[in-house]
Amino acid sequence: MMPKAALYSLLFGLLVFALKGLAYLLTGSVALLSDALESIVNVVAALAAHLALRVSAKPPDENHPFGHTKAEYFSAVLEGALVVLAAFSIAKEALPRLGRPTPLEGIGPGLGVSALAGGINLALALYLIREGRRHRSPALVANGRHVLSDVLTSLGVLLGVGLASWTGLWILDPLLALLVAANILLIGFRLVRHSVGGLMDEGLSGEERHRLEAALSHLPPGALEVHDLKTRRAGPRSFVELHLVVPGRMPVEEAHRLCDELEARLKEALPGVEVTIHIEPEKEAKGG
Known part of the structure; x- marks a missing residue:
């Protein structure tokens, strides 16, 4: 089309x-x-x-x-x-x-x-x-x-x-x-x-970023924090990158499940977005 x-x-x-x-x-x-x-x-x-x-x-x-x-x-x-x-x-x-x-x-x-x-x-x-x-x-x-x-x-x-x-x-x-x-x-x-x-990889619009932040405002049980949220657009495609903090002893399988759940939330808030999540242990938490 x-x-x-x-x-x-x-x-x-x-x-x-x-x-x-x-x-x-x-x-x-x-x-x-x-x-x-x-x-x-x-x-x-x-x-x-x-x-x-x-x-x-x-x-x-x-x-x-x-x-x-x-x-x-x-x-x-x-x-x-x-x-x-x-x-x-x-x-x-x-x-x-x-x-x-x-x-x-x-x-x-x-x-x-x-x-x-x-x-x-x-x-x-x-x-x-x-x-x-x-x-x-x-x-x-x-x-x-x-x-x-x-x-x-x-x-x-x-x-x-x-x-x-x-x-x-x-x-x-x-x-x-x-x-x-x-x-x-x-x-x-x-x-x-x-x-x-x-x-120049300018970030997403204020309205789109607000929708993403709203989706991240209530984390799934087990997730401690998200930080370093970055966004960019390339033509019709949108990209989101963030760090997800979880307990240091959390099994990889459980951390992966949290990533999938968080990714689904973001894609519901902004259809078509491509999400990259970096897992970090709780000692990397930045607070807030």
Whole structure:
């Protein structure tokens, strides 16, 4: 399902880019051009996400015993970088128009084509975010959020270009383009920040960690303490590591049973999590 969703993103991204390019050709609007330039990023990012998802779906091997799921983060980082590049390209096109605003033509047909592209993008964005969350895929979620931001900026551009045509204030056209550039620059920064956090083994979110700590708040009989709780995420996979303190004379079989019980609790609190438990004797207890 995930590679299929990424493929849909690529195909519909090409369609939307073609429609937005047509809207620009009909009107000559630099704001609509900025909307089309952002869609180029959608297409390239969708291709990168498709390739990354194929790599991340590979099972663990001798060289990658924890799997290949971090490949998705490279896709999200690339998308963020491309968004930043698009923002600067838009600014380059819009700034000269501030000094010489240009009347636009073909506003009606152009805005109609752009609205159609926006509707297709909205359906695609909601689908990608839903599938990304269902499969815990940062690449699909990042792609979906970017497409959704594209929908919002497209709506702003449509309203602004329509207002410029109605009032004759053609300087609104390059101003809108610069606002689009600033908005997607911020989105690009957020995408890169999230993905770099994943590549740097950033811990799970506060809400997820709270669920884990709640599961550990009442230990099974025989367990004395847990400490050194560590978490990280690699694409759709979550990892938890902790130390479990037990009586020094506890049989190995009993300690193993406690580990199984504790692991089951954590997986109930956070489905799909992979747990590593290190057994320690009571002399290693840290208290608290």
